[in-house]
Amino acid sequence: xxxxxxxxxxxxxxxxxxxxxxxxxxxxxxxxxxxxxxxxxxxxxxxxxxxxxxxxxxxxxxxxxxxxxxxxxxxxxxxxxxxxxxxxxxxxxxxxxxxxxxxxxxxxxxxxxxxxxxxxxxxxxxxxxxxxxxxxxxxxxxxxxxxxxxxxxxxxxxxxxxxxxxxxxxxxxxxxxxxxxxxxxxxxxxxxxxxxxxxxxxxxxxxxxxxxxxxxxxxxxxxxxxxxxxxxxxxxxxxxxxxxxxxxxxxxxxxxxxxxxxxxxxxxxxxxxxxxxxxxxxxxxxxxxxxxxxxxxxxxxxxxxxxxxxxxxxxxxxxxxxxxxxxxxxxxxxxxxxxxxxxxxxxxxxxxxxxxxxxxxxxxxxxxxxxxxxx
Numbered sequence: 001x002x003x004x005x006x007x008x009x010x011x012x013x014x015x016x017x018x019x020x021x022x023x024x025x026x027x028x029x030x031x032x033x034x035x036x037x038x039x040x041x042x043x044x045x046x047x048x049x050x051x052x053x054x055x056x057x058x059x060x061x062x063x064x065x066x067x068x069x070x071x072x073x074x075x076x077x078x079x080x081x082x083x084x085x086x087x088x089x090x091x092x093x094x095x096x097x098x099x100x101x102x103x104x105x106x107x108x109x110x111x112x113x114x115x116x117x118x119x120x121x122x123x124x125x126x127x128x129x130x131x132x133x134x135x136x137x138x139x140x141x142x143x144x145x146x147x148x149x150x151x152x153x154x155x156x157x158x159x160x161x162x163x164x165x166x167x168x169x170x171x172x173x174x175x176x177x178x179x180x181x182x183x184x185x186x187x188x189x190x191x192x193x194x195x196x197x198x199x200x201x202x203x204x205x206x207x208x209x210x211x212x213x214x215x216x217x218x219x220x221x222x223x224x225x226x227x228x229x230x231x232x233x234x235x236x237x238x239x240x241x242x243x244x245x246x247x248x249x250x251x252x253x254x255x256x257x258x259x260x261x262x263x264x265x266x267x268x269x270x271x272x273x274x275x276x277x278x279x280x281x282x283x284x285x286x287x288x289x290x291x292x293x294x295x296x297x298x299x300x301x302x303x304x305x306x307x308x309x310x311x312x313x314x315x316x317x318x319x320x321x322x323x324x325x326x327x328x329x330x331x332x333x334x335x336x337x338x339x340x341x342x343x344x345x346x347x348x349x350x351x352x353x354x355x356x357x358x359x360x361x362x363x364x365x366x367x368x369x370x371x372x373x374x375x
Contacts (some may be wrong), residue, residue, distance in 0.1 A: 190217025
């Protein structure tokens with residue numbers, strides 16, 4: 001074998017291993033890298049120099065030491081690359097910029113009525129470009145724009161296969177990419193919430209995510225990947241029928257779907273908003289309290305049914321969790337124990353942690369992960 005090629009083949013894996021180890025650790029010294037990866041100090045030093053030259057890592061101060069010289073700390077140059085995430089709703093759009101650690105470095109909201117028109121998409125793209133300029137995020141640093149959409153998405157992320165909520169069925173990313181200088185992909189909004197929760201909690205557990213917002217969304221994370229099934233429909237458990245004789249019609253056209261019992265829209269009257277409802281609940285309003293108890297009964301029933309499909313951890317996420325704390329888990333556990341077919345010796349429920357812009361954050365994370373894995 002050519003000696004130059006042989007040297008290169010040994011360099012590349014070490015380069016990748018060292019970068020990913022620094023990424024996982026957050027902040028670490030050269031000596032610790034060498035010890036943990038079983039590499040010589042000269043090999044580590046050489047690769048650290050290459051990573052710095054490529055602006056992928058940076059020195060990050062010194063570690064404390066009671067004896068001898070203090071070791072230099074290295075960390076990933078988290079802001080060397082940025083991923084954008086957009087969540088699109090009927091009356092507004094939320095935008096987030098994430099660094100390589102998945103941390104938000106800038107956000108914005110645009111009040112805009114959704115339309116399937118080039119005027120709408122151009123206005124949205126102009127706002128995104130202005131956002132980047134304002135926050136000094138150059139185009140060369142932007143990896144990708146991920147867009148969380150209320151609908152089912154093709155496996156390549158380029159087309160909305162089913163988008164009844166916004167009447168967006170058939171929409172392609174071309175309506176955005178014609179105005180933007182970087183790649184664009186669509187993601188199912190409930191999948192985005194699941195990705196955001198899984199990434200930011202550093203979880204590797206198989207998990208069912210119940211995302212409670214204006215509409216309900218569900219997603220399954222199996223082997224740390226979204227499981228979407230052959231046609232992208234797996235995980236859409238919000239359309240499981242909870243009551244076949246219900247007069248509650250879902251946007252899908254059927255009656256009695258879990259969506260019609262457990263979404264925020266099903267909880268609120270037309271003239272209400274969630275903040276006011278929860279304030280009245282805290283104040284002890286009897287009619288509000290009754291509606292909340294009915295809602296929790298429906299939610300417990302839905303969760304119990306979902307757990308029959310996937311006997312694993314279940315995380316309640318989405319907009320509603322801004323108003324919830326651990327006591328809601330205890331309350332739902334109590335209600336579930338009364339109706340479940342099988343005894344539960346421990347809780348499988350958890351409360352999510354992403355209380356703001358979970359769809360936008362989740363839409364930005366895949367390109368961060370892909371970039372890190374590509375090094």
